[in-house]
Amino acid sequence: GAVVSQHPSWVICKSGTSVKIECRSLDFQATTMFWYRQFPKQSLMLMATSNEGSKATYEQGVEKDKFLINHASLTLSTLTVTSAHPEDSSFYICSAGPHADTQYFGPGTRLTVL
Amino acid sequence: GESVGLHLPTLSVQEGDNSIINCAYSNSASDYFIWYKQESGKGPQFIIDIRSNMDKRQGQRVTVLLNKTVKHLSLQIAATQPGDSAVYFCAENSGSGNTGKLIFGQGTTLQVKP
Numbered sequence: 001g002a003v004v005s006q007h008p009s010w011v012i013c014k015s016g017t018s019v020k021i022e023c024r025s026l027d028f029q030a031t032t033m034f035w036y037r038q039f040p041k042q043s044l045m046l047m048a049t050s051n052e053g054s055k056a057t058y059e060q061g062v063e064k065d066k067f068l069i070n071h072a073s074l075t076l077s078t079l080t081v082t083s084a085h086p087e088d089s090s091f092y093i094c095s096a097g098p099h100a101d102t103q104y105f106g107p108g109t110r111l112t113v114l
Numbered sequence: 115g116e117s118v119g120l121h122l123p124t125l126s127v128q129e130g131d132n133s134i135i136n137c138a139y140s141n142s143a144s145d146y147f148i149w150y151k152q153e154s155g156k157g158p159q160f161i162i163d164i165r166s167n168m169d170k171r172q173g174q175r176v177t178v179l180l181n182k183t184v185k186h187l188s189l190q191i192a193a194t195q196p197g198d199s200a201v202y203f204c205a206e207n208s209g210s211g212n213t214g215k216l217i218f219g220q221g222t223t224l225q226v227k228p
Contacts, residue, residue, distance in 0.1 A: 032214055034216075049213070093157050101214070103148075
């Protein structure tokens, strides 16, 4: 099946720094990708929809200035957590698919903010 | 409001037994449902899906049942194996068109006892 990769798989950073997470579709093009966040023992919560060539669409309650999304090409979306704080520590997962009906999830990125 | 939830947070079964994981959804406009399996530290893995014009769909060792009358979804796993131990999530499309955006339920942890 289709493969979606994320980089890095884990990252530890100091409070106040920014962290960039990449999501790539390896064998298909995706005009839309999705970013989710998952806290321990909780479900996935959609953060935003990444749109190639246009601005991302954020879910209610998600700060667009804190979670910067750039869909630079048809195979790459990046999520930058700006001025990270310990409460931003979470598992960040992206999804993409060749069709809207078929979403493949990346392996996730574990962010720990000290 | 829109939500997808699960009845039981943890299900413990004996190896070889059948497992049934339940899910309730509240958005009657949703027309596409998916079950995902998530192992610790990994992204969700697609198991099986079903559209609202169907009430049953079978895969390899798995069956999904959809009851639109009571807005209930279930995943049946036959002959459960230790490798089936994971968290299982149901998800629905947003109900506002097929965008690829998914709403996840809270998840059920399946524990398979050898």
